[in-house]
Amino acid sequence: MNLTKPVAEADLRASDADRDRVAEILREALAEGRLDPEEHAERIDTVYRAKTMGELEPVVRDLPAAGGSRPQPGPGAYAYGPGSPVPDQNLVAIFSASVRKGRWQAPSRINAVAIFGSVEIDLTEAVFPQQQIQINVTAIFGSVEIRVPENITLRSSGSGVLGAFEVETNDAEDANAPLVMVNGYAVLGSVEAKPKRGAWIRDLRSRLREGRRELRQQLREDHRERHQHMRQEQWEWHERLREDHRERRDRFRKGADG
Template sequence: MTKPAARAPAPPAVAERDIRASDADRDRIAEILREALAEGRLDPEEHAERIDAVYRAKTMGELEPVVRDLPAAGGSRPQPDQGGYAHGPAAPAPDQNLVAIFSAAVRKGRWQAPARINAVAFFGSVEIDLTEAVFPQQQIQINVTALFGSVEIRVPENITLRSSGSGILGSFEVETHEAGDADAPQVHVNGYAVLGSVEAKPKRGAWIRDLRDRLREGHRELRRQVWEDHQQLRQEQREWHERHRAERRERRDRFRKGFDG
């Protein structure tokens, strides 16, 4: 009998502080610094210095010291990014119900999408727009019931969209789509339309990463504004000191003139 081949030793685990920082990690730290600036814990110059350090950081270990002395850093230290789509917090959002009876119900903009959404349209219309939503979990299930009404669903272009619904004397149209990334959010649309309509499809040009890009651009704009305010404050301080020195010289000259006279 031959002996089993010895297993190769497992590679050593990477320490948390040595893990490469993601854009989401930097954005979380920048948000802590923004709150500290608003509360007066940091002055504009300190805030600008720390923001520069945040966006130069390469690893988690370089990010941690930036907020070590701030209250928000103690209980919510940055964690490694769990994937390109993990924008939201770990706690799941509660189920959401959208009901339109002889009326309209709309949910859109930047919001935290729950794992389950129930939409009912009875002689009314429901609009669900997920193109700017935060996805705390990968699986999203939307249960729709359209009775003499309509339900319209829009999702980002780079997520998976599936359906298992049906139309009864109505239309149930879902433009199914499989994302190229296995970690992308998955939206499942189930239900039925009776003398009504259900439509779900990706919104062309809307990508889930666009939200992150806009948030990052917002942080850059905040940094620029804080820097400009700081520069203006320094200029005003210099002008005040110059006026103060000029007044002192003028008083000294008057004193000397009166003394000489």
């Protein structure tokens, strides 16, 4: 009777999906500062050289599982970031300009002061660590311009004194959408806040997902290239061995014939 001994889990062959899963954990650890770039590079190299599950497990033994330290997005799939608090941010422009835009973690409170200057706050690509953001604005002979994604709630409580305080209020359909509240005043200056048409937070999530897919694809391609390079080196090594064997055999035969 032939009984096949079951294979231990650690001895199971790792699949590409297993390697990608571990690589995702390492990517999050790098983003959260748990690993520095050098450690991340070393572990990624180990991941794509691993052949068994047992070789993958030690790479992430000291790290939380992917997504374990991050809050799950709500039903509206908004791009809320890590739960750690983000410090208040001050944007001051006195006879100058101050701009904050691009992909950034927006704090719960932003203080914007423009005196004979201009401040631009663009939240269309921002990640919201919390649901509510308060922007306190002071514009004296200056201007403050605020742009937000189209699918968030935008409200205001401010006034203009010989100036303009214009906030295009907007109520999002989704109750889980972020809320941006603009408070303050404009004295011989202007404050303008409105949604940027066509800019949606879920667009950012799509770009992030696409970026992760591109990263995984690049890692897989790098792994295939390294594998092919190793196979080529092995083939060349075997060819050299065969050539050395033929040369020794020919010398031996010539010696025997002499």
